[in-house]
Amino acid sequence: MTETVQSKSKEQHVHAVFESIAPKYDLMNDLLSFRRHKAWRAFTMRKMNVRPGQSAVDLCCGTCDWTIALARASGSGDIAGLDFSHNMLEVGKQKVRREGLDHQISLHQGNAMELPFEDNRFDFATIGFGLRNVPDLEQVLREMMRVVKPGGQVVCLELSKPLWQPFKSIYYFYFERILPALGKLFAKRYEQYKWLPESLKAFPDSNQLADKFRDIGLRNVHAYPLTGGIAALHTGTKGTDKG
Structure with missing residues (x-):
């Protein structure tokens, strides 16, 4: 019961955060990641x-940058974007129409x-900078x-934890002290951007997340640390048989 209440509380808090920062989300992404x-x-x-014609679902699609990139790459395939924030989707809808x-x-x-969505529908299921915000990341990975389809890919691009010093200490100082201050300065939101470093503390590092991919049954799992490990790409393939 307590775990369920905590999950619901996290879900409600994250929803409120993203509803409030939606208009400044793209600007803050550029500032906070140095456009990386x-x-x-x-x-x-x-x-x-x-490949041309392939389909994808982009979870926690936010303002739809990755959703649009998937559509361009596919050319004609069915591309779906899903997010729980109405305000983020409204920004994304405007971008999709402009494109x-x-x-x-x-x-x-x-x-x-x-x-x-029904089983075995898409060639790819992606999630970008959203997995650390969900109440149950393993459930999200299982849904992805x-x-x-059998042979399809589950793809996660997410912030991660540097594993070597002194970069690790410098990174955490930036993430915990400087980042919320930038949020207050540019987006007039301090508490909301204070949530970001808090969301990373309990999140698995790149090796642990790769293990979770394997635990749910994904195959050919690969983890790619990016920019000194402050982000990571994880990919896994759905098996083509029931064994």
Whole structure:
């Protein structure tokens, strides 16, 4: 019961955070990652090697940058974006329309732990900078694996924890002290950006997250630390048989 209450409390808090920061989300991503998030996503897209016509669902899609990149790479495939924040999706919808991709991309407000899609539907299931915010990350990974086709990929791009000193200490000082101050300065939100370092503390490091991919049954799991380990890409493949 206590765990359920804590999960619901986290879900409600995270929802409030993202509803409030939606208008400044893209600006703050650029500032807080020194624009590295664009390079991380480009690296991820190269590793995914999306082919023409392939389909994807992008969870915690936010303002839809990755959703749009998937649609461009696919060209004609079915691309779905899902987020629980109405305000984030509204920003994303505007981007999708500007890109002329509303015929290819469908956006859904929903819960990443209970996806409104049938089994074996997509070639890829992606989640970018959202897995550390969910109440049960293993449940989200299981749902991602459920909705991809046999042979399809589950892909997670997320902030991570540097494993070597002195960079680790410098990074945590920036993340815990400087980042919330920047949030207050540029987005007029201090408490909301204070949540980001808090969300990372309990999150698995890159090796532990790779183990969770394997634990739920994904195969050919790979972990790629990025920019000294402050972010990481994880990929895993759904098996093509029941064994």
